[in-house]
Amino acid sequence: MSGRLVVATLLVFALGGCSVPQWVPYLGEKVLDKTEPPAPVAATPPASPPTLQRTVAPPDQSVTDRVLAVVNNDAITLSELQEAIAVYRYENRERAVEASDALVQQFLSRMIDNRLQIQEAEREKIVIDDAEVDEELADRIKRMNLKDKDELEAMLKAQGLSLDAAKKRIRDELRRNRIVGRKVRLRVSVTESEVTQYLEANRAKLETGLAYHARHILILPEGGNTDVGWESARIRADMLRTQLLQGGANFEELARQHSRDASARDGGDLGTLKRGELAQDIEAQILALTPEAISAPYRSALGYHIFRLESKEALEGQGLDRVKSQIRDILFREKFDARLDTWLKEIKQRAIIDVRLDGQL
Secondary structure, three states, X not given: OOHHHHHHHHHHHHOHHHOOOOOOOOOOOOEOOOEOOOOOOOOOOOOOOOOOOOOOOOOOHHHHOOEEEEEOOEEEEHHHHHHXXXXXXXXXXXXXXXXXXXXXXXXXXXXHHHHHHHHHHHHOOOOOOHHHHHHHHHHHHHHOOOOOHHHHHHHHHHOOOOHHHHHHHHHXXXXXXXXXXXXXXXXXXXXXXXXXXXXXXXXXXXXXXXXXXXXXXXXXXXXXXXXXXXXXXXXXXXXXXHHHHHOOOOHHHHHHHHOOOHHHHHOOEEEEEEOOOOOHHHHHHHHOOOOOOEOOOEEOOOOEEEEEEEEEOOOOHHHHHHHHHHHHHHHHHHHHXXXXXXXXXXXXXXXXXXXXXXXXX
C-alpha cells in the first residue's frame, strides 16, 4: 500500500470533523487562521513510501490518549490532535511547516469549535440517517479511486481505523454542516441593492484590465515653455477640433498632418490598451468619452491633446452578470463569516470548556 494512498485515506476520513462546509461560497479555501491554503500534494509520489510521524509528541502509548481539552464533557485527545497535525504537515512538507505552539493552538481551537457545533446539532436533534452516510461514503470511495467498501475497510484497518469510526466522522461532519446551514447560512442574504452599491463603489477596480481603443492628436507649444507658446497650442487645438466636429474633417488625416506624437504616422492610433497602461489623467479623459466621440483639447505636461475613443469594453451583458455573481459571493462570504463568528461566540459563552494544553506535548 503506497504511503500517498494512506495519507489520502486519512485526509478523507480522519480529518472529516475539521472540514469546512463545501456549499458555502469560497469557504474551504482558508485554513485555520485564514491564511492561504496549503499547496496540493505533489502528483509524483516520493521515491520511498512516506510514513506519518507523530509531530507533536513521541508515539508513547502512555500519553497518546491524553486529554487536551474537555468541551461540555466531550474530550479532545492528544492522539486526535497528532493525527490532524501529522496529515497537515505531510500536505505542506515542501513548506517546512513546523509543529509550533501557535499551530497546535490553532488546531485545538478549530477542533473545539467543531465539537461545539456538533453538540449544537445534537441539541437541535439533527439526525443524519444511514442512507445519507452511505451516500457520502460511496462518494469518498469514488474520489479515492477504490473499488468498493471492502477495499476501503481493509485500508482503514491497516491504519488502525475502523469503518464504523469513519462512518461516525462522516455523520458528525454532515450534522455539523446541517447545523451551520440552519444557524448561519439560512440567516444570511445579499440584496440586489447591496450588489449594485458594491459595484458602483468598486467599478474602477472591477474594470481594471478591460480594453479600449483610442486615437489622439498632440499639439506642442511653439517657442518653448512660454505662456504665448501654450496659448498658441490651445488655439490650434481648438481649431482642429472645430474642423472635426463641424467641417467633417478626417481625424486620421489631421493627426498625420498636425500631431507631433509618434503615433501621427498611424493616424494618431494609440492601439488597443488595457486600463491602467496610460497616465491616470490621460486615461480618464479618454474613458469619459462615448465611442466615436471627440474630446475637448486637454492640456498635459507635453501639450494639448485631442482624443477620439474608437471603442471600449464595459461591464455589461454577460460580463456584468458574471461580475455581479462574484460580488454576490464576496458579500455572502463576508456576512457568513461575521454571522458564523457571532454564533460561535454565543455557543462558547454558554459552554464549559476546559483546556488542559500546557504547551508540553
